[in-house]
Amino acid sequence: MIALHLPALQVVLPLIAAPLCALFRRGLLAWAITLTASWLAFAAAIMLLLQVIDQGVVSYELGGWMAPIGIEYRVDLINAFVLLIISGVGAVIIPYAQKSIAARFGDAEQAWFYTMYLLALTGLLGVTITGDAFNIFVFLEISSLASYVMIAMGRDRRCLTAAYQYLIMGTVGATFIVIGIGLLWAMTGTLNLYDLAQRIPEIENTRPVLAALAFLTVGISLKLALFPLHLWLPNAYAYAPSVTSAFLSGTATKVAIYLFLRFFYTVFGGGAFFESTPLPEILLILSLVAMFAASTVAVFQSNVKRMLAYSSVAQIGFITLGISYATETGLTGAMTHMFNHAIMKAGLFLLIGGVLFRLGSVKIEDMAGIGRKMPITMAGFVVLGLSLMGTPGTVGFISKWYLGLAAVEQGQWWLVALIVIASLVTMIYIGRVVEVAYFREPTAKVAQLKEAPAALLVPAFVLVGAAIYFGLDTSLSVGLAQNAALLLLNAVY
Amino acid sequence: MMRDTIILRVVVKLLLPVILLFALYVQFHGDYGPGGGFQAGVAAAAAIILYGMVFGVMAARKVVPQRVVHTLIPLGVLIFAGTGVAGLLLGANYLDYSPFGSHAEAGQHLGILIVEIGVFVTVSSTMLAIFYAFGGRAEDALAGDPLAGDGDGE
Secondary structure, three states: OOOOOHHHHHHHHHHHHHHHHHHHOOHHHHHHHHHHHHHHHHHHHHHHHHHHHHHOOEEEEHHHOOOOOOOEEEEOHHHHHHHHHHHHHHHHHHHHHHHHHHOOOOHHHHHHHHHHHHHHHHHHHHHHHEOEHHHHHHHHHHHHHHHHHHHHOOOOOHHHHHHHHHHHHHHHHHHHHHHHHHHHHHHHOOOEHHHHHHHHHHHOOOHHHHHHHHHHHHHHHHHOOOOOOOOHHHHHHHHOOHHHHHHHHHHHHHHHHHHHHHHHHHHOOHHHHHHHOOHHHHHHHHHHHHHHHHHHHHHOOOEHHHHHHHHHHHHHHHHHHHHHHOOHHHHHHHHHHHHHHHHHHHHHHHHHHHHHHHHOOOEHHHHOOHHHHOHHHHHHHHHHHHHHHOOOOOHHHHHHHHHHHHHHHOOOHHHHHHHHHHHHHHHHHHHHHHHHHHHOOOOHHHHOOOOOOHHHHHHHHHHHHHHHHHHHOOOOHHHHHHHHHHHHHOOOO | OOOOOHHHHHHHHHHHHHHHHHHHHHHHHOOOOOOOHHHHHHHHHHHHHHHHHHHOHHHHHHHOOHHHHHHHHHHHHHHHHHHHHHHHHOOOOOOOOHHHOOOHHHHHHHHHHHHHHHHHHHHHHHHHHHHHHHHHHHHHHHOOOOOOOOOOOO
């Protein structure tokens, strides 16, 4: 019975856990509920993935209403892969959250935080799993509203303006998306993505459909923080609680990228359609600007969390670069980097959260000599930093390899050079932290620090381990990404 | 506040039961005509908010305490989501209410009724929570207890 209802359970488990946390309003109990729900959701995602590999597309009719009329949950390899990323990150972070959140909030606030966490998880999983365009919008709003609250719970008061900025930009994005969906509905009379994919090719070049595409592009690009629509991201990640930053950097932008792929490739007719639009060139240029501009800005940040946030914008540039090729290798690289970047960035934010937990600051000058006092934390930071640069043996290398390969396939060697140079800029900003942490004398404040508690280290090191494991054994990440890329290119749904 | 306006106080007291009754009418007539849990929830909350505006937020908080409001918000969501799970346990798809009754129509009818009650509970209590959070600020400041706005008494 469970196997039959997995698509519903995937979303319903965190959805039911969220009001339970709010109902009891006890910090530890809420954490236990969240832990159970997020790991069960992870298990559901794994089982769904196996089911999809085994028997192809899984369809679930909510409320028993037939597909184009009722809401359908439709899982293929593409969203099963994204579900795995989201629920995986969501599950790994929760053991970390208890210590980090309990240190700062009272009982009731902790429970509200977990409620928001679960609602954000519900929304992100829902956006990914649903096969209904309007349902996508509703889930997107659930996750966004919950993330605004999670950002506003930061330690620094600037988190309030950051959350407000994100609220405004996010709402503009969501409005654009709903306008796009509305236009598509007006033209086709259906909201079901599968049905839309059948009906759109005939009317592909009518003005309302193209306008819908434009609205969707801008709306989704805002959500995925594509340069120059990324302005909400740096502050939101920098001033949010560490748990929030790690969770959102690993999941929220990835879901937006999934939406981008879903609409452009699956709904509008695969690689052929994508190449017929001006988007490959636009996306290529914006991605390159993101890779360089955001990385350069990251070099000059004094707040390490803000630095990592700018680095996220740059890494999203790498992902969209892969999408802009519209080839199998390019999309494989993009999908692999979604997976890999989720691991790396969530891990980095968790480790820096450990520094914040002990030191109370993540200013780079305050971290002088911290490598001697918190050796394990900083060792993890170095490993993930190396991965972010693209050192062989880590996940970062794998994604950049495929992105470079895709450029070579198209005969664009200059792109390979640019990818390498962008990675060198990554080296500069990671190197700055490493230099300060290891080669400077510890300040008086750092000298009396202890290593971060095990509860914070273990989840972060699970991600560090994953960054190395999936750098050596790519059968899961690249294998799935490759199959998903083929489905996307040929608009198989 | 308007504690001294006798006409207002009497009229509001007369209106309150009517508003609440109308909310219930909208709630249960939602199956057949315009209405439903959302509209009914707003109407019911409006009754309490009107009471709070005339007699003071403190008085409204005595009628429906903050603690109760904070419990009702998640409870409504649970009623809604739980109804779906009940369908799942009875062997149908999530949110399929058909197995609740002797035949599909009866089941759907019962299911939607329960779901709408869930909507009513959450919408009305959320309206109240927003009103308490903003409307209560002045009185909380007067009482010298800036935290009364978000305290659960815990």
